[in-house]
Amino acid sequence: MSGDPVLDVTELSVAYGDRTVSTIPALTVAPGEVVAIVGESGSGKSTALMAILGLLGGTAARVEGSVRVLGTEVVGASEKALRPLRGSRMALVMQSPQASLNPTMRLGRLLRRALKRHGVPAAEAEARIADATRAVGLDEALLQRFPHQVSGGQAQRFAIALAVCLGAELIAADEPTSALDATVQLDVLALVRRLAEERGAAWLVVAHDLALVSMIADHVLVMRDGEVVESGPARTVLADPRHEYTRALLAASPTLPTGGAR
Ligand SMILES: Nc1ncnc2c1ncn2[C@@H]1O[C@H](COP(=O)(O)OP(=O)(O)OP(=O)(O)O)[C@@H](O)[C@H]1O
Numbered sequence: 001m002s003g004d005p006v007l008d009v010t011e012l013s014v015a016y017g018d019r020t021v022s023t024i025p026a027l028t029v030a031p032g033e034v035v036a037i038v039g040e041s042g043s044g045k046s047t048a049l050m051a052i053l054g055l056l057g058g059t060a061a062r063v064e065g066s067v068r069v070l071g072t073e074v075v076g077a078s079e080k081a082l083r084p085l086r087g088s089r090m091a092l093v094m095q096s097p098q099a100s101l102n103p104t105m106r107l108g109r110l111l112r113r114a115l116k117r118h119g120v121p122a123a124e125a126e127a128r129i130a131d132a133t134r135a136v137g138l139d140e141a142l143l144q145r146f147p148h149q150v151s152g153g154q155a156q157r158f159a160i161a162l163a164v165c166l167g168a169e170l171i172a173a174d175e176p177t178s179a180l181d182a183t184v185q186l187d188v189l190a191l192v193r194r195l196a197e198e199r200g201a202a203w204l205v206v207a208h209d210l211a212l213v214s215m216i217a218d219h220v221l222v223m224r225d226g227e228v229v230e231s232g233p234a235r236t237v238l239a240d241p242r243h244e245y246t247r248a249l250l251a252a253s254p255t256l257p258t259g260g261a262r
């Protein structure tokens with residue numbers, strides 16, 4: 001793997017009016033790495049993801065600092081400059097993908113359309129779809145179904161398959177498991193871990209459950225009131241949280257760390 005980070009964030013801050021709602025002083029994510037962002041509601045997690053993916057352009061948000069994705073500066077970049085990164089090199093996986101998928105299209109068609117939009121020839125698209133479906137553990141027969149005909153866990157695997165088949169190198173997932181049952185949550189997070197290792201994408205995963213996400217993350221950022229209050233290797237944060245707020249989050253976690261935690 002190359003030594004260049006996929007994502008390099010320096011002094012990122014997002015403000016609405018005179019209120020700064022999200023800041024990340026420094027963050028680098030290498031290929032194959034999983035970084036978790038946790039913190040209470042309103043702490044600025046989603047805002048940080050949106051800023052990193054360049055999705056706050058044209059909104060009331062004032063974004064400052066530097067976000068380099070695969071060497072391209074995202075802060076202040078035009079839509080045109082971001083287009084080569086969008087979808088194919090960086091992708092967003094949302095909490096409830098079912099709600100954002102076209103309900104009148106079968107899953108297979110949704111994948112084919114996305115690949116076509118990104119200029120992937122039809123024959124290669126079929127091979128990529130088969131590969132990505134297998135990689136996320138979905139039965140290919142499921143691609144015949146409409147979005148409402150699959151479970152939440154299957155829909156989340158599908159959303160991940162979409163990012164995988166487009167070949168995304170930075171995948172940001174905003175609470176990908178919060179809408180799922182506890183057992184399915186861990187399955188999906190384990191999938192993220194395995195895909196990061198096997199495929200080498202860099203992952204940013206926003207989560208509520210610090211103990212749970214720490215099991216699969218390399219690095220954890222804990223946010224509160226728009227600031228990073230703790231940042232460190234997941235194992236260290238889990239075993240020896242330094243900030244009182246991190247300890248409170250761990251105590252409130254519905255999942256206690258197991259002996260198998262990373
Ligand atoms: N368009 C906007 N205009 C003004 N304030 C906003 C806007 N979008 C977000 N905010 C504010 O920014 C802060 C951070 O919001 P954000 O959605 O990033 O939090 P979060 O950590 O993702 O929360 P949750 O866990 O509930 O998803 C909140 O106080 C929110 O009200």
Ligand SMILES: [Mg+2]
Nearest residue numbers: 045046047174
């Ligand atoms: Mg959010």
